[in-house]
Amino acid sequence: MNFIRFITxxxxxxxxxxxxxxxxxxxxxxxxxxxxxxxxxxxxxxxxKTHMRDSVSWAFYIGNFTFLVGVAAAAVMLVIPAYIxxxxxxxxxxxxxxLLAVCAVIMSIAFVVxxxxxxxxxxxxxxxxxxxxFPSSMLSWDFFVLxxxxxxxxxxxxxLLYSIFYKKEYNKKLVLxxxxxxIPMAVAIHTVTAFLYNALPARPFWNSALLAPRFLASAxxxxxxxxxxxxxxxxxxxxxxxxxxxxxxIAELMVYAMFIYLYFTITELFKEFYSGTEHLLxxxxxxxxxGDNKEIVFYSWSSIGMGVVAFFLFLIPKTRKNFVTLNIGAxxxxxxxxxxxxxxxxxxxxxxxxxxxxxxxxxxMTEIRTATMIFSIGFLLFTFLxxxxxxxxxxxxxxxxxxKRKKS
Amino acid sequence: MKKDNSRRSFLKNISLATFSALALSGxxxxxVDEFLQDNxxxxxxxxxxxxxxxxxxxxxxxxxxxxxxxxxxxxDGVSFGYALDLSRCxxxxxxxxxxxxxxxxxxxxxxxxxxxxxxxxxxxIDFAHSTIHYNPETVPEPGHFxxxxxxxxxxxxxxxxxxxxxxxxxxxxxxxxxxxNWCIGCRYCMAACPYGARHFNWGEPNIPKEELNTEMHYxxxxxxxxxxxxxxxxxxxxxxxxxxxxxxxxxxVGARKFGNLLDPNSEVRYILKNKRVLxxxxxxNTQPKFYYFFGV
Numbered sequence: 001m002n003f004i005r006f007i008t009x010x011x012x013x014x015x016x017x018x019x020x021x022x023x024x025x026x027x028x029x030x031x032x033x034x035x036x037x038x039x040x041x042x043x044x045x046x047x048x049k050t051h052m053r054d055s056v057s058w059a060f061y062i063g064n065f066t067f068l069v070g071v072a073a074a075a076v077m078l079v080i081p082a083y084i085x086x087x088x089x090x091x092x093x094x095x096x097x098x099l100l101a102v103c104a105v106i107m108s109i110a111f112v113v114x115x116x117x118x119x120x121x122x123x124x125x126x127x128x129x130x131x132x133x134f135p136s137s138m139l140s141w142d143f144f145v146l147x148x149x150x151x152x153x154x155x156x157x158x159x160l161l162y163s164i165f166y167k168k169e170y171n172k173k174l175v176l177x178x179x180x181x182x183i184p185m186a187v188a189i190h191t192v193t194a195f196l197y198n199a200l201p202a203r204p205f206w207n208s209a210l211l212a213p214r215f216l217a218s219a220x221x222x223x224x225x226x227x228x229x230x231x232x233x234x235x236x237x238x239x240x241x242x243x244x245x246x247x248x249x250i251a252e253l254m255v256y257a258m259f260i261y262l263y264f265t266i267t268e269l270f271k272e273f274y275s276g277t278e279h280l281l282x283x284x285x286x287x288x289x290x291g292d293n294k295e296i297v298f299y300s301w302s303s304i305g306m307g308v309v310a311f312f313l314f315l316i317p318k319t320r321k322n323f324v325t326l327n328i329g330a331x332x333x334x335x336x337x338x339x340x341x342x343x344x345x346x347x348x349x350x351x352x353x354x355x356x357x358x359x360x361x362x363x364x365m366t367e368i369r370t371a372t373m374i375f376s377i378g379f380l381l382f383t384f385l386x387x388x389x390x391x392x393x394x395x396x397x398x399x400x401x402x403x404k405r406k407k408s
Numbered sequence: 409m410k411k412d413n414s415r416r417s418f419l420k421n422i423s424l425a426t427f428s429a430l431a432l433s434g435x436x437x438x439x440v441d442e443f444l445q446d447n448x449x450x451x452x453x454x455x456x457x458x459x460x461x462x463x464x465x466x467x468x469x470x471x472x473x474x475x476x477x478x479x480x481x482x483x484d485g486v487s488f489g490y491a492l493d494l495s496r497c498x499x500x501x502x503x504x505x506x507x508x509x510x511x512x513x514x515x516x517x518x519x520x521x522x523x524x525x526x527x528x529x530x531x532x533i534d535f536a537h538s539t540i541h542y543n544p545e546t547v548p549e550p551g552h553f554x555x556x557x558x559x560x561x562x563x564x565x566x567x568x569x570x571x572x573x574x575x576x577x578x579x580x581x582x583x584x585x586x587x588x589n590w591c592i593g594c595r596y597c598m599a600a601c602p603y604g605a606r607h608f609n610w611g612e613p614n615i616p617k618e619e620l621n622t623e624m625h626y627x628x629x630x631x632x633x634x635x636x637x638x639x640x641x642x643x644x645x646x647x648x649x650x651x652x653x654x655x656x657x658x659x660x661v662g663a664r665k666f667g668n669l670l671d672p673n674s675e676v677r678y679i680l681k682n683k684r685v686l687x688x689x690x691x692x693n694t695q696p697k698f699y700y701f702f703g704v
Binding site (some may be wrong): 045046047048050052053054055057058110115116117118119120121122124125130131132137138139140143157196197199200201202203278281298302309350354355356357377 | 447450517534535537538540557566569571572591595596599601602603604607608610612636637646
């Protein structure tokens, strides 16, 4: 009964808002409709509406999936420094981080669903009713850890918000255990996602032990970038308090992550280029193109360029502590990792293909529209959840509702 | 096992009945049955026979022809092996088209289980410098040789290892098969295969009715649907009846040999013993049962 009131209260929160809020919702809805129409084409005609073919059999969708798993992982890993440095609003950082994680996991699973040929058969993957290939298949592992991670985070945020809503003391022991469990799980989801590619000796481009560490490092760049901007917005429009020092500290941690990522990439490049084996072909395709096939070169260099600029903006104390350049850096590193995971990671794994043939892939309009649909749904969900959280945490929403009830 | 089955079916009934009723409301019961059909490998012989009979009826309704769909299991004491003579192959691609016809591959969008690579004699077996798009007046072209590649029927198949739903497996006679009704179309197997042997139905497959091969096997050449993976099965519908695969029969230069690896007197065994033999990408330890050799 109490829980139902919590839900109805939450729904009331998301229905109220300023003009800007409504405009944002309408924009997202329009994007969802535009993207959804593209996706419905794919549903009726098949994945032939994408530019994937037998040579490049995974592409933009699975890249987005990978990126979002990284966002989900990093959002929660931010809890570690929050504890270590004892930032004041730890509870709030945990809540917003986990809300982001919940949305990112939903989006990442949505990208898997749109990528499979027979989405209605998804239940074949479930344990007991289907025939899950566990522990042999990395994909079933990935599904498994993502679901657990999702449930942990959902439980923690729901419990915290519910407790604040009713002004009850939250179950400290339970929350602490779950938050502590969610940290290794965050590492696990991104590691297993890296293993998904890593485990394929047929694809030399991914068959490097550095892949999983590189995944984690890049996730630590992109995930906190979103929260960095979100915290500044929250600080402006709500009573949320976070010191400048904490924000700069996050940025500082991101510099370490960027440096490690850069370092790993350089060691990888050294090994490949100095050895000069036939496996160099994939890196050549990524960075310079092969023959006249240079379509992907723009993506890879733009990712590298944005990443390097962001690195220096974050590295130099003056620009790190200036909020304009800091935010530019956050956007750039986010975009850099997005392009890297979305295109630069997946496509060279398939080009040239296992028989040495080159099929040039760039995303089709249907793929871009479907991705837009999923991101818009994710943003919509995140907007709603953040709005509920803000109202409950900072605006004492529960009291006004209860008082009204008592009066009437 | 029996207990396990009943628990499975119980769970399945409660959890899927509602969902499937919603998802398929308006469809006939056959579609519901098909949707709820279990992984082919764990079905009993009787259940398989019923499914196969239903398929024959379904295909007759759809294509207006009599079909025979087999679910014949592997024969005892048989492990199939294939040998291809690189010194004889002229790259005519007759095998490609015979395979398409025999195995009911989609004509549009085009699916071909055999890919013939043209390579330069100077470079040897080098995929990076090969092409499948050669198109001269006559073959073979001087200075070139040809390497047809299809499923290598690995003893240690990476595609089977990665499938998240066990929709693909290695049969007792060594043939790696796909249950088209169980495949979810995730294409992880395609990423894992080092030979490009797996093909996806990106769109609705199209085959002219009059060109359909009516002799079918459930795990082989029956018509596939949009959104699932397919691959060479050594013509399972033929080889389990004691016939040669279509590509072996059509080859005009006799470059393709096929037989039972467990039979010491078979032709493949003779080749393995007496010729210079190689397998593709040996370093990956997939242990193909598809051998390339130099006959002359």
